[in-house]
Amino acid sequence: MGQHNMIRAQSNKQVSKILKKYFPGKWNVDKRREVEKEIKELIFKQVLDKRSRYDPSTADFNCLQNILAERGDQVLRSNGLFYKFGWSVADVEFTHSLLTWHIATRVCYLDDSRSNTFEKTQNGVKGSKSLSNYMLYLLVNCPAMIAIEPSEKRHADTRNHLLLLLRNARNKTEVNAFFEELLGNPSTMLKIKETGIKENLEKSALLDGCMLALSLQSWETAVNGWDFLMYS
Secondary structure (H helix, E strand, O other): OEEEOHHHHOOOOOOOHHHHHHOOOOOOOEEEOOOOHHHHHHHHHHHHHHHHOOOHHHOOHHHHHHHHOOOOHHHHHHOOOHHHHOHHHHOOOHHHHHHHHHHHHHHHHHHHOOOOOHHHHHHHHHHHHHHHHHHHHHHHHOHHHOOOOOOHHHHHHHHHHHHHHOOOOOOHHHHHHHHHHHHHOOOHHHHHHHHHHHOOOOOOOHHHHHHHHHHHHHHHHHHOOHHHHHOO
């Protein structure tokens, strides 16, 4: 399973200017990892769920189209969370939603890795991270595999926005420290928003991703339910 992580890329060693110029967004970030048993079971469960909601004998193609068009909203609805997080999957275009959840997943992972309960839930958390990195890998390297045409502008603006904020971060530790500070001080969001506007990065999904991460962590603290959401 291909992996592409936007945040980790900012903490990697720099490569030549030629590679950056002619292969933007694809340098020094890609790898592959084995698909864990838990992920296979999760995907199979989701396929069975979709199949159970469609009766081929009715030839109701509108129903089939709606089922195939789902991108996380059904899971949120079934768990009574659409009112809280639905904006991130239903009110934005596909690429924006993918990038928003990619940023949020990474930030939540960084935050959860500091907790005392991380060892107990790390399989589910790491599975979420792997799927998130795979979706971004498809967006960057295999866009033809995504049914909806991706927005290159949105991905570029999000990557450049992140690079702008982390321009002084020299290593992985300093990158992680930035997001830890952000989670501990939500008012930092105002600086992110102002910077994005000033640099004309209007397509960036970084602000939404960070705001989603804060909401997810706040919800997780209240109900202690990451596994409930991940494997539903």
